[in-house]
Amino acid sequence: MAHVTVIPIMLIISFFQCKTLFSSSLASEQQDVGDAPELHNTVWISKHEPGVILSWNNNLTKEETEKYTVKYILSYKFFNTTHENEERLQKKKKRINLNLHSGFNAKVKTQLFAKETDDVIKESGWTAFTYKAPPVYIQNFSCIIYNISFFNCTWYIKAEAPEDIQIFFSYRHIGKDFDCQQYIKNARKKNIGCHMKEIYFQPSRKINLNITVRGMKNNSRLSYYKIFTPQTIEKLNPPINISVSLENRSIQIHWKPPPTIGSASSKCFLYEVKITDRKIVNVTGEKYEYPFHKPARKCAAQVRVKKEKCIRNKIWSEWSEPVFIDHEKTVDVILLSLTLFCLLIFLGGLLIRACKRYQCLEVITMPVPHPSDNIKTWLAADDTTRYWNQMSVQREMYSDATMGTPEENRDENIQQQKCLKESGLEDLQGQ
Ligand SMILES: *[C@@H]1O[C@H](CO)[C@@H](O)[C@H](O)[C@H]1NC(C)=O
Ligand SMILES: *[C@@H]1O[C@H](CO)[C@@H](O)[C@H](O)[C@H]1NC(C)=O
Ligand SMILES: *[C@@H]1O[C@H](CO)[C@@H](O)[C@H](O)[C@H]1NC(C)=O
Ligand SMILES: *[C@@H]1O[C@H](CO)[C@@H](O)[C@H](O)[C@H]1NC(C)=O
Ligand SMILES: *[C@@H]1O[C@H](CO)[C@@H](O)[C@H](O)[C@H]1NC(C)=O
Numbered sequence: 001m002a003h004v005t006v007i008p009i010m011l012i013i014s015f016f017q018c019k020t021l022f023s024s025s026l027a028s029e030q031q032d033v034g035d036a037p038e039l040h041n042t043v044w045i046s047k048h049e050p051g052v053i054l055s056w057n058n059n060l061t062k063e064e065t066e067k068y069t070v071k072y073i074l075s076y077k078f079f080n081t082t083h084e085n086e087e088r089l090q091k092k093k094k095r096i097n098l099n100l101h102s103g104f105n106a107k108v109k110t111q112l113f114a115k116e117t118d119d120v121i122k123e124s125g126w127t128a129f130t131y132k133a134p135p136v137y138i139q140n141f142s143c144i145i146y147n148i149s150f151f152n153c154t155w156y157i158k159a160e161a162p163e164d165i166q167i168f169f170s171y172r173h174i175g176k177d178f179d180c181q182q183y184i185k186n187a188r189k190k191n192i193g194c195h196m197k198e199i200y201f202q203p204s205r206k207i208n209l210n211i212t213v214r215g216m217k218n219n220s221r222l223s224y225y226k227i228f229t230p231q232t233i234e235k236l237n238p239p240i241n242i243s244v245s246l247e248n249r250s251i252q253i254h255w256k257p258p259p260t261i262g263s264a265s266s267k268c269f270l271y272e273v274k275i276t277d278r279k280i281v282n283v284t285g286e287k288y289e290y291p292f293h294k295p296a297r298k299c300a301a302q303v304r305v306k307k308e309k310c311i312r313n314k315i316w317s318e319w320s321e322p323v324f325i326d327h328e329k330t331v332d333v334i335l336l337s338l339t340l341f342c343l344l345i346f347l348g349g350l351l352i353r354a355c356k357r358y359q360c361l362e363v364i365t366m367p368v369p370h371p372s373d374n375i376k377t378w379l380a381a382d383d384t385t386r387y388w389n390q391m392s393v394q395r396e397m398y399s400d401a402t403m404g405t406p407e408e409n410r411d412e413n414i415q416q417q418k419c420l421k422e423s424g425l426e427d428l429q430g431q
């Protein structure tokens with residue numbers, strides 16, 4: 001593993017650059033605290049896959065080393081980037097992962113601190129160093145973990161890359177090596193991506209990618225390495241179980257976070273809610289209250305999510321399927337109750353009309369015999385029952401008689417009495 005190759009050429013460059021920089025820093029930083037011309041660093045590099053190790057030394061005397069606390073300031077910047085990495089170190093080396101950069105500019109200086117007070121006593125000027133890595137033939141390399149167990153990486157092959165190369169992809173995670181399951185190819189049959197599935201990720205453990213460029217003619221090999229933690233490249237699925245409800249005259253949209261390979265604590269998630277024709281809003285909770293401002297005819301609510309606080313992640317999920325806020329539905333609550341009310345009145349009116357026609361109102365208004373009387377009557381002998389029946393029949397006969405003319409009714413009366421006799425009612429009268 002620790003195959004270390006010192007690069008002497010770089011060392012020479014370093015010496016040269018250090019001298020020029022040293023003199024310039026002397027001129028510009030006269031007033032600095034104890035800028036000591038006698039302090040001097042030597043810098044060199046060694047390959048240590050998957051990166052390089054930058055090392056340096058000082059020429060402090062034995063007394064100085066014992067008397068003071070010695071620290072180093074390392075500053076480095078990859079080619080074609082703007083971010084300057086600066087660190088204060090006590091060690092005399094630093095491991096740098098190139099992450100597909102084609103090299104970097106670094107500078108180192110020594111600082112001596114008083115052991116008691118921690119004040120800077122002396123410091124050296126900067127010693128600069130440039131590391132030019134082997135050519136990087138790919139660009140715009142990016143990876144994504146999605147749907148929990150899916151893993152995609154894609155890249156472009158630079159125009160200046162030799163014609164005969166092919167690119168191979170593998171990675172190491174939790175102490176295991178994995179080869180690409182399925183390459184994505186361009187029209188020239190070059191591998192420009194890798195698609196993998198059913199991968200188990202340990203969210204906090206690093207993934208070490210190994211992208212190897214192989215020259216097919218002379219069998220040369222060049223490997224680039226990239227390291228990251230799975231959580232930082234996770235693209236979440238859209239939020240789930242999205243529902244819309246009307247509460248307190250405002251529309252409430254509720255949802256739940258999607259599953260994730262990392263922490264599922266609710267404070268990790270940041271959501272965006274998009275409602276047709278409205279500005280997208282950021283939400284940290286699991287609901288959004290949409291003020292009831294008479295929404296457009298039919299508007300759709302969509303939610304997307306990413307991790308924000310627990311881990312820095314720039315990748316938003318896709319938007320969820322639209323959930324429609326049915327304006328009619330919300331208004332209809334009032335409308336529906338109104339309709340129901342009208343219907344009730346109409347039906348009520350109909351009932352009253354019908355009642356008037358069939359005189360059921362009289363029945364309703366007629367005094368109801370006392371139930372206890374009724375019971376007594378029924379409890380009495382059969383005769384009484386018959387008596388009641390007879391009475392009602394007689395009343396009926398009487399009312400019928402009064403309705404017709406007396407002449408006609410006399411006959412009818414007789415006839416009805418005959419009927420009564422025939423039907424055996426006479427027997428009852430006799431009893
Ligand atoms: C350290 O190096 C500088 C420059 O090469 C030299 O001037 C100085 O005397 C050296 N100091 C020691 C203690 O060797
Ligand atoms: C990247 O930086 C190197 C070294 O500084 C330079 O030679 C090269 O032209 C730069 N490339 C781009 C695309 O800027
Ligand atoms: C690669 O990324 C750079 C910015 O980093 C961009 O300008 C360029 O268009 C990208 N190339 C392709 C082929 O997408
Ligand atoms: C997401 O993963 C599940 C379970 O592994 C699978 O059934 C589903 O098809 C995947 N969805 C997509 C869009 O790939
Ligand atoms: C991942 O790659 C596969 C295969 O090319 C593709 O079907 C899928 O859409 C990609 N998914 C993402 C999220 O890039």
Ligand SMILES: *[C@@H]1O[C@H](CO)[C@@H](O)[C@H](O)[C@H]1NC(C)=O
Nearest residue numbers: 049050168170210211212223
């Ligand atoms: C990277 O992959 C290449 C080709 O498979 C291999 O030769 C090389 O040893 C790998 N590098 C590491 C550090 O595993």
Ligand SMILES: *[C@@H]1O[C@H](CO)[C@@H](O)[C@H](O)[C@H]1NC(C)=O
Nearest residue numbers: 162163164165215218219220
């Ligand atoms: C081998 O081939 C590659 C790609 O064509 C080229 O960059 C490299 O210089 C070649 N190496 C030797 C030793 O010829």
Ligand SMILES: *[C@@H]1O[C@H](CO)[C@@H](O)[C@H](O)[C@H]1NC(C)=O
Nearest residue numbers: 240241242255256257258259
């Ligand atoms: C989402 O809804 C389904 C079915 O309605 C239910 O089984 C599941 O538990 C819900 N998930 C969450 C996180 O509430």
Ligand SMILES: *[C@@H]1O[C@H](CO)[C@@H](O)[C@H](O)[C@H]1NC(C)=O
Nearest residue numbers: 245246247248249250252289
């Ligand atoms: C409705 O509003 C009142 C006061 O504004 C509040 O106390 C109540 O919790 C709200 N109800 C719901 C379901 O949001």
Ligand SMILES: *[C@@H]1O[C@H](CO)[C@@H](O)[C@H](O)[C@H]1NC(C)=O
Nearest residue numbers: 270272279280281282283308
């Ligand atoms: C939402 O938050 C993201 C990330 O913090 C930020 O980039 C974006 O500008 C915010 N959007 C709004 C509308 O506040």
